[in-house]
Amino acid sequence: MTGFSTLLYKELLRFWKVAFQTILAPIVTAMLYLLIFSHVLEERVQVYPGISYTTFLVPGLIMMSMLQNAFANSSSSLIQSKITGNIVFVLLAPLSYLEFCAAYLLASVIRGVVVGVGVGLATVWFTDLPLMHPVWLLALTVLSTGILAALGIIAGMWADKFDQLAAFQNFLIMPLTFLSGVFYSIHSLPPFWQALSHWNPVFYMIDGFRWGFFGHSDVAPGLSLLVVGASFVAISGFTLLLLRHGYKLRY
Amino acid sequence: MTAALKVTGLVKQYRQARALDGIDLEVSRGEFFGLLGPNGAGKTTLINILAGLARPTQGTVEVMGFDVAREYEQSRRALGVVPQELVYDPFFTAREVLRVQSGYFGMRRNDDWIEHVLHNLGLTPHADKNMRALSGGMKRRVLVAQALVHKPPVIVLDEPTAGVDVDLRQTLWQFIRSLNEEGHTVVLTTHYLEEAETLCERIAMLKQGRLVALDSTRNLLSRRHGHQAQLKFDGEPPPSLGLKRGQSSCWLYGFQEYVQLETLLAGLRTAGIRVLEMQLIEPDLEDVFTEIIQNA
Numbered sequence: 001m002t003g004f005s006t007l008l009y010k011e012l013l014r015f016w017k018v019a020f021q022t023i024l025a026p027i028v029t030a031m032l033y034l035l036i037f038s039h040v041l042e043e044r045v046q047v048y049p050g051i052s053y054t055t056f057l058v059p060g061l062i063m064m065s066m067l068q069n070a071f072a073n074s075s076s077s078l079i080q081s082k083i084t085g086n087i088v089f090v091l092l093a094p095l096s097y098l099e100f101c102a103a104y105l106l107a108s109v110i111r112g113v114v115v116g117v118g119v120g121l122a123t124v125w126f127t128d129l130p131l132m133h134p135v136w137l138l139a140l141t142v143l144s145t146g147i148l149a150a151l152g153i154i155a156g157m158w159a160d161k162f163d164q165l166a167a168f169q170n171f172l173i174m175p176l177t178f179l180s181g182v183f184y185s186i187h188s189l190p191p192f193w194q195a196l197s198h199w200n201p202v203f204y205m206i207d208g209f210r211w212g213f214f215g216h217s218d219v220a221p222g223l224s225l226l227v228v229g230a231s232f233v234a235i236s237g238f239t240l241l242l243l244r245h246g247y248k249l250r251y
Numbered sequence: 252m253t254a255a256l257k258v259t260g261l262v263k264q265y266r267q268a269r270a271l272d273g274i275d276l277e278v279s280r281g282e283f284f285g286l287l288g289p290n291g292a293g294k295t296t297l298i299n300i301l302a303g304l305a306r307p308t309q310g311t312v313e314v315m316g317f318d319v320a321r322e323y324e325q326s327r328r329a330l331g332v333v334p335q336e337l338v339y340d341p342f343f344t345a346r347e348v349l350r351v352q353s354g355y356f357g358m359r360r361n362d363d364w365i366e367h368v369l370h371n372l373g374l375t376p377h378a379d380k381n382m383r384a385l386s387g388g389m390k391r392r393v394l395v396a397q398a399l400v401h402k403p404p405v406i407v408l409d410e411p412t413a414g415v416d417v418d419l420r421q422t423l424w425q426f427i428r429s430l431n432e433e434g435h436t437v438v439l440t441t442h443y444l445e446e447a448e449t450l451c452e453r454i455a456m457l458k459q460g461r462l463v464a465l466d467s468t469r470n471l472l473s474r475r476h477g478h479q480a481q482l483k484f485d486g487e488p489p490p491s492l493g494l495k496r497g498q499s500s501c502w503l504y505g506f507q508e509y510v511q512l513e514t515l516l517a518g519l520r521t522a523g524i525r526v527l528e529m530q531l532i533e534p535d536l537e538d539v540f541t542e543i544i545q546n547a
Binding site for chain 2: 089094
């Protein structure tokens with residue numbers, strides 16, 4: 001356990017030492033989204049009855065920030081270690097692939113949660129957010145950030161240069177998170193895009209998360225939990241498989 | 252007693268290239284062992300397989316009796332590797348790096364040993380500086396310290412003195428020698444052959460993934476037959492004396508027995524050539540290395 005806890009500690013220390021960039025910056029970005037979108041749309045859009053647009057927007061923004069940061073943490077840590085070569089210190093150690101995976105995953109989940117809590121606290125000034133199902137929110141947070149953290153591990157292992165990682169981030173992670181209903185209800189979309197959204201696992205993360213706050217959602221919350229839970233099992237299982245074979249780490 | 256390292260029938264194939272082509276090698280406990288070879292001979296690949304950074308295509312490798320694939324936890328605990336590349340983690344100080352590395356090896360309270368290693372490598376005054384702020388030589392020392400942090404019985408140093416100053420070399424060898432005297436097995440690769448000659452009891456030479464020599468340093472040095480003299484004259488010696496032109500107006504004379512020098516000097520006297528300078532060149536590991544690698 002000491003090996004795992006040390007790797008976890010090192011990963012936490014890594015992002016904590018650059019907290020301006022890893023925690024404060026995404027909180028500021030989320031605040032800017034909130035300011036701009038709520039200013040433009042507050043009076044024009046009401047997605048759920050009795051819930052203002054700003055209030056509707058906040059859970060999605062929190063979840064989006066958590067997801068993007070969970071992904072960024074594991075992926076950037078791994079690629080930096082690979083490119084600078086210091087990944088060798090972890091690979092030389094008697095750590096199992098399970099410990100390796102768990103430490104990177106958990107550190108990324110924690111960064112996601114810290115950013116999410118930061119965004120949540122910062123929005124207190126803008127809106128009064130109900131908190132209907134806190135345990136549900138916690139479960140969905142852990143599973144959702146876990147999925148993105150695992151994807152980050154996969155991307156970090158796969159990419160040989162920053163350019164490839166940026167491609168993974170910009171052409172896969174960003175569209176999935178932006179087109180997941182953070183800023184709108186998918187019921188407002190044309191049928192084609194609505195159908196397509198149902199194939200996006202991030203949509204279920206956002207929608208289920210929103211249900212935890214308001215008790216309102218686009219699809220049944222049970223379905224969201226099922227999709228998110230199944231995705232977590234599948235993606236983390238795949239990550240473990242890659243790590244077990246030392247994919248692009250041990251040649 | 253199990254060997255410190257045991258390599259059996261080791262083959263490593265990278266797509267088109269065969270990096271290691273059937274290596275059999277055993278290093279006893281407590282040995283100071285040299286692994287030599289030109290660039291691309293397969294030394295680093297062999298070390299990477301020992302360390303579990305690369306996987307064998309065929310064959311087995313054991314560290315202190317533990318198979319590096321099946322019993323990787325025990326074999327990695329038994330091994331401390333100083334990598335060739337000057338790598339470091341820019342987020343941490345030297346002391347943090349060593350504490351983290353100890354933790355990876357399951358050691359929670361290791362501060363006494365960390366201080367001992369820092370002190371012996373001359374790192375104590377720099378221990379709380381960020382890795383980025385350290386000079387190349389200091390970073391290299393931290394790399395060595397990281398490899399030693401879990402007190403491994405087998406220490407592998409992959410060109411540890413490449414591009415470092417005399418001070419570090421002396422500090423490093425002093426410390427590594429003392430560890431060897433305490434019973435640690437040391438495997439060294441280096442391009443500085445005089446280092447290998449002075450430090451290593453036994454040497455293996457690799458060329459294109461094959462073992463071309465494996466013997467004690469003394470035996471390897473005695474392999475080179477005969478002696479060589481380097482001379483300068485006040486004129487051109489007759490070709491019949493068998494001298495070869497060397498560098499900067501010197502001549503080289505190869506001979507088996509010292510008595511042959513008398514014959515040479517007599518011949519020179521007859522030809523009216525005066526000897527201005529004469530120097531005997533003892534064979535060193537570099538000559539042996541060049542000869543073996545060229546003939547292999």
